[in-house]
Amino acid sequence: MNRQNAIIIEDEVPAARLLHSMVSRIRPEWNITILPGSVDDAIAWFASHPHPDLIFLDIQLADGNSFDFLSSAKPSSAIIFTTAYDQYAVRAFTVNSIDYILKPVDEQRLSDAILKYETLQDCGRPLPDDYLATLLDALQPRDKRYRTRFLISGIDRFWSLQVNDIAYFYSENKVTFAVTRTGQEHIIDLSLSRLMEQLDPDRFFRANRQVIVCITAIDHAEPYFNGKIVVTVRPPYKNKITISEEKLTAFKQWLNF
Structure with missing residues (x-):
């Protein structure tokens, strides 16, 4: 497996640091960067840097939902969701996100997700053309009642x-x-x-x-x-x-x- 560039987008600084530490132990050869966990900051970074191979992405960011980030930045990266919210889990799995990890992140669960990503990479399986569109659709609320x-x-x-x-x-x-x-x-x-x-x-x-x-x-x-x-x-x-x-x-x- 080639050296991979990975980004962590997480609005809680301790959680971001912990995830960075876990990924570094599992794959010490990877280049891992923590971005501020806000939609605006993440969009600005992606507009001025090459897109990474993999994103560890929290669903809920400091100033919005990851839907806002994905729809604006349009990353070409594979995505592993890490979040405390499980309401999107089933849909996330069915739309070909690499994986979905609920917090608190278990290191073995994280290792399995990374191995799944590497297996897909080793098989030469490209991301589907509609990969981003289906992720965005999965993040949309379904039949949601809004506060009145x-x-x-x-x-x-x-x-x-x-x-x-x-x-x-x-x-x-x-x-x-x-x-x-x-x-x-x-x-x-x-x-x-x-x-x-x-x-x-x-x-x-x-x-x-x-x-x-x-x-x-x-x-x-x-x-x-x-x-x-x-x-x-x-x-x-x-x-x-x-x-x-x-x-x-x-x-x-x-x-x-």
Whole structure:
């Protein structure tokens, strides 16, 4: 087996380091690189570097789902999924991903997955032409019910906040806030990443690491520097909401859906 170039994309630094250590023990001759576990950073890296032979890819990244990374970066690499979520497992196996490993990663299980990858390589079996397309399809939710409301707790009462009343969410100092169309703010006990798993992607878009916007709250967008754009929402957000150049195509497709 030739020396392989492998990339680890994992949003939890300790988990990434542990996986790097395991792979290095199993295949010390491999060249292994850890990338920051965010969609934007991974897309930027793949846009400026040769694609590796193999990716160890977490399903849920810091600022979105691996679907966002795969659809934008379009890697030519084989993929082994490593994740704490098992909801995609059956579909991942049936669409010819090399393998699927649930966390916590067992070293023997990891070794078996690497051996499976090498066996396919030694047999000269190329990735199917529709390899990436079928992986993307497998990562799409099936018959998913999206969240419609949140329970909000006050000092002496609690009430239901309807998702239809929310203009955008933002994160500040590791606290998530929902901002209503009338400008009221409420603390939501979920990270932005977890929210994106529960919100309807036709209505909500992860603009960046700090903000999720609802399509009906967008007033307009205008060019910014370095290929970015700035989105203006109503009610106004206290900072600029920027969309990176890497996310711009996905954002335009979302607006035009």
